[in-house]
Amino acid sequence: MDTDVLIVGAGPTGMTLANELLVAGVSTVLADKLPQRSELSKAGGMQSRTLEALDQRGLLEPLLATGDYPVTDGHFAGIPLPAHLARHRLPWRSVPQVAIEGFFEEHLAAQGIHVRRDHELVALAQDADTVTATFAHGDTLRARYLVASDGAHSTVRSLLRADFPGRQGTLTVVAADVRLSGADQAVSHTWSDDGHWAALFPLGTDPQGRPLHRLALGGPGRSLPREVPVTEEEIRNGLHRVFGSRVRLLELRYARRITNAARQIEQYRHGRVLLAGDAAHVHLPLGAQGMNTGMQDALNLGWKLGGAVHGWAPENLLETYHTERHPIGAAVLRNVQTQSLLMDWAGTRDPDVAALREFFTAMAQIPDVQDFLADTLSGTAIRYPMPDTETHPLIGRPAPDTDFPGSVRLHELLRSGRGVLLDPVGAFAEVAALWSDRVDRVGQGAGTDAMLIRPDGYVCWAGSPDGSAQDLKQALGRWFGDPR
Ligand SMILES: Cc1cc2nc3c(=O)[nH]c(=O)nc-3n(C[C@H](O)[C@H](O)[C@H](O)COP(=O)(O)OP(=O)(O)OC[C@H]3O[C@@H](n4cnc5c(N)ncnc54)[C@H](O)[C@@H]3O)c2cc1C
Structure with missing residues (x-):
C-alpha cells in the first residue's frame, strides 16, 4: 500500500x-x-x-x-x-x-x-x-x-x-471580477424594468488597495452558450441597462459564463x-x-x-x-x-414570479424568517439524522462554541481532531476512560448538560450531567467503536 x-x-x-x-x-x-x-x-x-x-x-x-x-x-x-x-x-x-x-x-x-x-x-x-x-x-x-x-x-x-x-443547464449568466466606479452607491441586487439584472458583491481589493467586485449579469437575450467569450462591451452594456450611468466599468479582470445545471x-x-x-x-x-x-x-x-x-x-x-x-x-x-426562480435569473418578467418575489420579500422581513434563511445558508441549521434527536435539542447539530473556565473555548478543544466529552459534574470519568485514546473528557465547569461531540464538531449525544452512564456508553460505541 x-x-x-x-x-x-x-x-x-x-x-x-x-x-x-x-x-x-x-x-x-x-x-x-x-x-x-x-x-x-x-x-x-x-x-x-x-x-x-x-x-x-x-x-x-x-x-x-x-x-x-x-x-x-x-x-x-x-x-x-x-x-x-x-x-x-x-x-x-x-x-x-x-x-x-x-x-x-x-x-x-x-x-x-x-x-x-x-x-x-x-x-x-x-x-x-x-x-x-x-x-x-x-x-x-x-x-x-x-x-x-x-x-x-x-x-x-x-x-x-x-x-x-x-x-441540464437551461441558461447561462455572466460572472465577472471587476473594478467599478459608483459601486458603493449601488444596491447589490438590482433589476431593470425590462428584466435585466445585476448582482454585486465585494471581493476584497487589488494589490493597489482598490476595491474589487464580483458581478453577475443576466436578463433577456443574455443567455449565450458557455464557450462564447464575455466581452468588455457586454459588461458595460449590462451595467448600463441596470444602473444607467451610475455604475461604470473601470477594469475587467476575469469573466466566464456559468449555467444553472x-x-x-x-x-x-x-x-x-x-x-x-x-x-x-x-x-x-x-x-x-x-x-x-x-x-x-x-x-x-x-x-x-x-x-x-x-x-x-x-x-x-x-x-x-x-x-x-x-x-x-x-x-x-x-x-x-x-x-x-425568485430572482428571475432567466429574465422572464413573468408577473406571477414578480408577485411571488414581492410576497416573499415582505415575509423575509420577519425576524424569525430572516433567522431561518440565514441559518439555512450558513450551514448552522444542519441537523444530521441521529438516534435520540428528540431527547435533546442539540443532538445532530453543531456544538455551540462555548467559553470554559481557564479561557478555553470548545473550538480550541476540538483542535486535536478527537471527540470531546463535556462532563460538567464529573459523573462520567470511569466510562470516558475506556475511550480515552479517541475522546478527551472535559470536567468541572464544562457547560450545564453532559455532551459528546464528534471530531467534526457535531453533538452526537447529550443528557443531564448526572444521567445514565449506560446511554453514554452506547453513544461512545456507536460513534467511536469498541472501548480500548
Ligand atoms: C463564478 C463562481 C462563483 C462562485 N461563488 C461561490 C461562493 O461565493 N461560495 C461558494 O461556496 N461557492 C462558490 N462557487 C462554487 C465553488 O467555486 C465550487 O463549489 C468549488 O470550487 C468546489 O470545490 P471542489 O474542491 O469540490 O472542486 P474544484 O474547485 O473544481 O477542484 C477540483 C480539482 O480537481 C482537479 N482535477 C479534476 N480532474 C482531475 C483528475 N482527473 N485528476 C486529478 N485532478 C483532477 C482540478 O484540477 C481541480 O483542482 C462559485 C463558483 C463559480 C464558478
Whole structure:
C-alpha cells in the first residue's frame, strides 16, 4: 500500500480533507492534474459554519491574517440577511477561493503534504482491500481509500459510471471580477424594468488597495452558450441597462459564463471510493454555497476515514457520510432552485414570479424568517439524522462554541481532531476512560448538560450531567467503536 488515502483533486474540498486526515494521523496523497494552482476566480463567500470548522482546527485566525476579508451581509435570492450578523459569533466573510486554496496549500506543505501536481487520474480499479489509481503519465498508486474531489466534471465519477441525475443547464449568466466606479452607491441586487439584472458583491481589493467586485449579469437575450467569450462591451452594456450611468466599468479582470445545471450523485460512497464537493453536487453559485458545502463534506468525511484506517470505526460509520451529507446536498440544490426562480435569473418578467418575489420579500422581513434563511445558508441549521434527536435539542447539530473556565473555548478543544466529552459534574470519568485514546473528557465547569461531540464538531449525544452512564456508553460505541 502506498498510502492510506488518495485524494484526487486539490480544490477547496480536497485540501480541507487533506487537513482533516493530517489531524487524524492518516497518511495521505493529494494529487491534482494541474501543473500549478488555479488562479481562476470562483467562490468569494465563506459562511459561518465553514468559518467555525476552520476555527475548530486553529486555521481561521491564520487565514484571516493573510488579507483583508470583510464581513458581509449575505442574501437569499438577493434579499439581504443582516440578521445573521448580529446572531452568529462568526458572520460571513468575503474570502476569495484563490486565497483559501493558497493558504491551505502552504499550510499543508508546512505539515509535509505537498500537492502532487501534473497528476491526472485516468483509471482506477478497486478490490476488497485496495484502490489502484493510474495517472496519465503511467504511474500507479495503491491506497486503502480514494476520495474524488475532482470537481464538477469528475473523472472518478465517470470511471465509476455513476449516474449524475438532475437538470441540464437551461441558461447561462455572466460572472465577472471587476473594478467599478459608483459601486458603493449601488444596491447589490438590482433589476431593470425590462428584466435585466445585476448582482454585486465585494471581493476584497487589488494589490493597489482598490476595491474589487464580483458581478453577475443576466436578463433577456443574455443567455449565450458557455464557450462564447464575455466581452468588455457586454459588461458595460449590462451595467448600463441596470444602473444607467451610475455604475461604470473601470477594469475587467476575469469573466466566464456559468449555467444553472443542478445535479447530485445518488451514492456518495462506491465501495472504497467516496465522492465529495462539486464531484458529488453542482448548482448555481447562489448564496455562496458550493465551496462551503464541499468543505463541509470533507469535514464530515475526514474523521470517519481516520477511524476506518486506524481500525476503530464501527461497522457503519463510513456509511453515515452518505446518509448525513446527501440530504444536505439535496437541500442546497432545492434552495438554489428557489432562489433562481425568485430572482428571475432567466429574465422572464413573468408577473406571477414578480408577485411571488414581492410576497416573499415582505415575509423575509420577519425576524424569525430572516433567522431561518440565514441559518439555512450558513450551514448552522444542519441537523444530521441521529438516534435520540428528540431527547435533546442539540443532538445532530453543531456544538455551540462555548467559553470554559481557564479561557478555553470548545473550538480550541476540538483542535486535536478527537471527540470531546463535556462532563460538567464529573459523573462520567470511569466510562470516558475506556475511550480515552479517541475522546478527551472535559470536567468541572464544562457547560450545564453532559455532551459528546464528534471530531467534526457535531453533538452526537447529550443528557443531564448526572444521567445514565449506560446511554453514554452506547453513544461512545456507536460513534467511536469498541472501548480500548
Ligand atoms: C463564478 C463562481 C462563483 C462562485 N461563488 C461561490 C461562493 O461565493 N461560495 C461558494 O461556496 N461557492 C462558490 N462557487 C462554487 C465553488 O467555486 C465550487 O463549489 C468549488 O470550487 C468546489 O470545490 P471542489 O474542491 O469540490 O472542486 P474544484 O474547485 O473544481 O477542484 C477540483 C480539482 O480537481 C482537479 N482535477 C479534476 N480532474 C482531475 C483528475 N482527473 N485528476 C486529478 N485532478 C483532477 C482540478 O484540477 C481541480 O483542482 C462559485 C463558483 C463559480 C464558478
